[in-house]
Amino acid sequence: MRSSSLGKMICTTARAVDVVGDPWTLMILKELFMGGKKFEHFQSFTGISPHLLSIRVKKLEHAGVVARRPYQKRPIRYEYLLTEKGIDLFPVIIAFKNWSERWIDWPDGPPVELRHRHCDHPTSPRLVCSHCQEPITARDIDYSISSAMSDERDAMRRAFVERKIRHPK
Amino acid sequence: MRSSSLGKMICTTARAVDVVGDPWTLMILKELFMGGKKFEHFQSFTGISPHLLSIRVKKLEHAGVVARRPYQKRPIRYEYLLTEKGIDLFPVIIAFKNWSERWIDWPDGPPVELRHRHCDHPTSPRLVCSHCQEPITARDIDYSISSAMSDERDAMRRAFVERKIRHPK
Numbered sequence A, B: 001m002r003s004s005s006l007g008k009m010i011c012t013t014a015r016a017v018d019v020v021g022d023p024w025t026l027m028i029l030k031e032l033f034m035g036g037k038k039f040e041h042f043q044s045f046t047g048i049s050p051h052l053l054s055i056r057v058k059k060l061e062h063a064g065v066v067a068r069r070p071y072q073k074r075p076i077r078y079e080y081l082l083t084e085k086g087i088d089l090f091p092v093i094i095a096f097k098n099w100s101e102r103w104i105d106w107p108d109g110p111p112v113e114l115r116h117r118h119c120d121h122p123t124s125p126r127l128v129c130s131h132c133q134e135p136i137t138a139r140d141i142d143y144s145i146s147s148a149m150s151d152e153r154d155a156m157r158r159a160f161v162e163r164k165i166r167h168p169k
Helices: A004-007 A012-020 A023-033 A039-046 A049-062 A088-102 A147-166 B003-008 B012-020 B021-031 B038-044 B052-060 B089-104 B147-166
Strands: A066-070 A077-082 A112-116 A121-123 A126-128 A141-145 B066-072 B075-084 B112-116 B121-123 B126-128 B141-145
Touching: A004 A012, A012 A023, A012 A049, A012 B021, A012 B089, A023 A039, A023 A049, A023 A077, A023 A088, A023 B012, A039 A049, A039 B147, A049 A066, A049 A077, A088 B012, A088 B089, A088 B126, A126 B089, A141 A147, A147 B038, B003 B012, B012 B021, B012 B052, B021 B038, B021 B052, B021 B075, B021 B089, B021 B141, B038 B052, B052 B075, B141 B147
Parallel strands: none
Antiparallel strands: A066 A077, A112 A121, A112 B141, A126 B126, A141 B112, B066 B075, B112 B121
């Protein structure tokens, strides 16, 4: 299977990472959340090559995560804005931020501080249960999978075993 | 800049995606959270080639996200378990899950249902402010960056402008 197959799987992670799950795309998203809009901004602050950046920005536009808007006529120049679908990726970047702050050593302190406008306090957004509002971690969760996902996983397992029989090491 | 430089940046996103921000690694993480432990399990349910899987699992082990434990002696076989550092990546996978459920069409319904053991209800974990406990989105946030991060960004911007002067298109 190639990573292009991820976009067809009955799996929420696969379908999301197919759109935004590579290092450069995640860096571009982070810059969008920090207010970056222009191609050269993304280039400056991620270090990505223009070619790779162009591919990724087009993919984000195609997926409806960003929308392109002209900001200059001659020559025509575009800026990129997060759509609702893009803004809704905020928890991904926050999850990376919280993890980095906890597990990586920052000799000069954490690089970014967030402030919640609503309460006007520094904030470190965290996950709570949508039902009881209590903090939630991987240890507090049971999960069940749909029959469609279960069927797909059975098929993947069978295909894997068949490949092994045909090509044993 | 190559993506290997991300691991040195004064940027929480860069440092996190340097460790886990590629499609396959995120798929492996998802399988670890679903209880997968063995190399062949990851192979079956992600479709990744043994070579690429081996590189990623070693990187996760080196980063302290998973720990390797022998489960069979002759021949020696290992399984992989999430460490505390790994378990703490749960919000990343949840963020992808929530986004996929909201923005991707699932004709047979969402593939995975989570249940919170604490309150014994279906749950869809969401982000709240750590101060006021209110739900939080990208629109509710102001941010400030440290002087170390600001200095690095100034240097990146200068380097970008100098490259442009030396190599205009």
